[in-house]
Amino acid sequence: MKLLIVSDIHGNLAALEAVLAAEPQRDAVAFCGDVVDYGPQPVECLRWVRESADHAVRGNHDNAVGFDMDCQCMGTFREYSVATRAWHRTLLDQTDYEFLRQLPTLDLFEWERKHFRMAHATPQGDLFEYLSVEQWRDRIVGVDADFILLGHTHVQGVQTFGTITVVNPGSVGLARDRQGEACYAIFQDGQMQLKRIPYDVECTIAAMRAAPLPHQVIDGMAVALTGIR
Numbered sequence: 560m561k562l563l564i565v566s567d568i569h570g571n572l573a574a575l576e577a578v579l580a581a582e583p584q585r586d587a588v589a590f591c592g593d594v595v596d597y598g599p600q601p602v603e604c605l606r607w608v609r610e611s612a613d614h615a616v617r618g619n620h621d622n623a624v625g626f627d628m629d630c631q632c633m634g635t636f637r638e639y640s641v642a643t644r645a646w647h648r649t650l651l652d653q654t655d656y657e658f659l660r661q662l663p664t665l666d667l668f669e670w671e672r673k674h675f676r677m678a679h680a681t682p683q684g685d686l687f688e689y690l691s692v693e694q695w696r697d698r699i700v701g702v703d704a705d706f707i708l709l710g711h712t713h714v715q716g717v718q719t720f721g722t723i724t725v726v727n728p729g730s731v732g733l734a735r736d737r738q739g740e741a742c743y744a745i746f747q748d749g750q751m752q753l754k755r756i757p758y759d760v761e762c763t764i765a766a767m768r769a770a771p772l773p774h775q776v777i778d779g780m781a782v783a784l785t786g787i788r
């Protein structure tokens with residue numbers, strides 16, 4: 560039995576499709592938030608999450624699109640997300656908006672006799688704070704779970720503290736730890752495994768270049784996607 564864990568897809572369909580092609584056999588899917596903003600195919604990615612994720616939580620970008628609010632990002636990524644969000648908001652229909660708004664900020668579920676606690680940014684269900692792996696230990700005090708699944712930082716990590724294992728599967732669509740790869744995790748036969756695969760990043764950039772976005776945003780996103788200046 561295999562649980563596929565994905566996060567931070569950010570409208571990057573080529574990256575998502577690469578993950579799905581690499582893991583064709585899936586018994587369940589958990590999504591740690593942020594399906595929209597940044598990438599060129601938010602609708603296709605959102606509808607895949609809606610139809611395929613057995614468990615899903617709301618990311619800060621899902622929240623920003625769904626409720627027309629600030630994503631509370633920093634620096635140039637904030638500028639890119641403001642531009643891409645305005646575009647994405649023209650692409651989604653009412654059912655898509657309602658899906659984003661109804662996503663919980665915390666999902667507790669059981670799978671294969673293990674207790675999972677999933678949220679976007681912190682084990683407590685926050686959407687915005689950036690927690691490094693070094694900060695995980697302090698934040699799990701008093702939390703009851705076998706596995707805590709988090710996204711948000713776009714950096715993969717897994718660490719076990721006593722009986723609790725914290726996992727960040729990394730970002731499918733906008734990895735910050737090694738660009739041009741789609742990151743995810745699988746939980747299979749009692750083992751948690753981080754995985755990452757190359758995808759057709761040029762396909763994503765070509766779709767960005769066809770989008771009604773300012774050139775500086777497209778050029779900046781191309782750098783963010785490839786890591787190449």
Ligand SMILES: [Fe+2]
Nearest residue numbers: 567593618711
């Ligand atoms: Fe994200």
